């Protein structure tokens with residue numbers, strides 16, 4: 247699906263040749279969505295320097311960045327990296343690749359985080375958490391000096407929350423009560439709130455933190471995002487939501503026409 251890029255700056259044409267990135271000559275290659283994710287991820291890893299404490303994101307795009315960081319470590323091109331994983335899945339990936347790890351207790355200041363997103367608007371506001379990792383991601387990414395978001399062009403939207411689920415992590419205690427309150431809160435936007443299950447089946451999806459996710463689907467614009475964010479967070483029973491407002495410092499978008507980079 248081709249979505250027009252917002253007016254990002256610094257466009258750079260790239261193509262994938264034999265699994266690696268290189269500047270493109272006129273090329274008829276049509277890249278898959280996963281190849282675009284990899285291009286964005288590799289570009290972000292160019293910002294990593296030896297000695298950094300790194301927030302390691304979660305999801306199919308961030309996975310490429312973690313792989314790339316490990317490659318550069320093993321090639322000796324990066325040294326003394328400390329990774330802080332944003333999920334148990336990324337923790338497992340990083341351990342399997344031999345990336346030294348720590349946590350926010352030991353390293354409360356993170357130099358750089360690289361992570362994907364489900365939606366990105368032209369002000370660099372995000373929706374994250376459709377993979378369920380929003381809480382740890384938000385904790386780590388709000389402790390970062392620089393937060394680079396990596397996406398393929400399909401993630402660009404005019405208004406966050408207008409398409410797909412807005413995840414909200416809630417405590418399991420009386421989750422139906424929380425679900426109803428969330429739905430009522432956004433009644434004006436035609437909200438439907440649904441408890442997330444594993445792959446849409448019967449089993450309730452449980453986050454790394456032992457909580458549940460209520461996904462909010464809006465039929466209309468939710469209006470001011472900060473107001474919506476504050477209203478959600480005021481509900482007892484809510485732990486966190488997937489709107490990441492004013493957090494991303496850079497967004498790297500890989501699309502059919504190349505890479506675009508926008509800095510806050």
Ligand SMILES: O=C[C@H](O)[C@H](O)[C@H](O)COP(=O)(O)O
Nearest residue numbers: 305306307362375377378379
């Ligand atoms: O909980 C999941 C994370 O917020 C992901 O960063 C987000 O869902 C994007 O994932 P993907 O790169 O797989 O589209």
